[in-house]
Amino acid sequence: MAESTPNQRRMHRTAFVCLGVAVGMIGLAYASVPLYDLFCRVTGFDGTPIVRDSNASEVLERSISVRFDSNVAPGLSWSFSPEKPEVTVKLGETTTVYYKVTNTGDKPATGIATYNVQPDLAGTYFSKLECFCFTEQTLQPGETLESAVVFYVDPRLAQDSDVKDLSSITLSYTYFPSKAGKPVAEATSSTTPIAQ
Template identity: 45%
Template sequence: MAIEGKNKTVLQTVGVVVFMGAMAWASVPLYDWFCRVTGYGGATGVAEATTGEVLDRTIKVRFDASLERGMPWEFKPMQTEMEIRIGEEGLAFYEAYNPTDRPIAGSASYNVAPFGAGGYFSKIQCFCFEEQVLMPGERMQMPVSFFVDPDIINDSDAKHSKHITLSYTFYEIDLPENVQAALETNSDADASLN
């Protein structure tokens, strides 16, 4: 009986460890999905174009970049701040560099601070809409085009914002199947030449 009880405890402990590991692995994509669906955490909007209305009032947009632990890329904004008129389209660039000797795929999660301004910050085009793959030694400049919706001035909390910070965090993902297949084909071709 005592051995059966110990086995049950060991299995329960292993189950908890596996579950916690799976949750840690999935935390960044799940948080990103949660923010996009609920708007919590300053998730931004997505638009095809500006509203056409541009106000005389300006707002500063700050840019921030970070990497999930273990992500080997280098990642930074090309500018730290810009001032734009509310409603005007802005264009900023981030740079990513893969210093390793292997291809690495990444996906970016994002948020906006202050949280109340997130609903008024809209991205028209963004590198974060797609997975990014960098080959060994590759450096890439990635654009994000955006605007601050003029409706921000009608929000009792957000209208007092003097600046908005757009933050991205890149995390490593599995290589897309088409990239993996191309690498294997190239490897096979190189092997047949030797």
């Protein structure tokens, strides 16, 4: 068996490196969505509220209004609304707000809620302690479900020059038709039944 020349060894090494880079790029492409989601949840980037286990914040005298927006994507015959459209809270104060969702259709339907905070920069300071988001819900025709969101606005907001003068934050939820625990990306029109 003939020994490989230095040129052949370099070609083999280059081929293996190129193959490794291609496999790595494909892996990153598949991992990018969950990694981005994790990044947003940890940092509050892009209006994503931070999820916390508890509130150890000092409550300040400074207040801020929190507005609640509720939406239902096409293809899901649900009505969805907060108990109050807006509350005024002190920075650091733990607050609970309830949402009510009702299946107004004539068939069982499954949905999942996603959320964001506006303005985007406030996401870093909006901390959720409990939430119904990303939990798949199946409602029978006419069934109503009441769910809570427990949150606080981190007092550090008052020290951030980009948002310290902010007077209100909007927490927006949207229910999407769901399949296998994920929102259905291409929701059909509300007259077309969703496959369960």
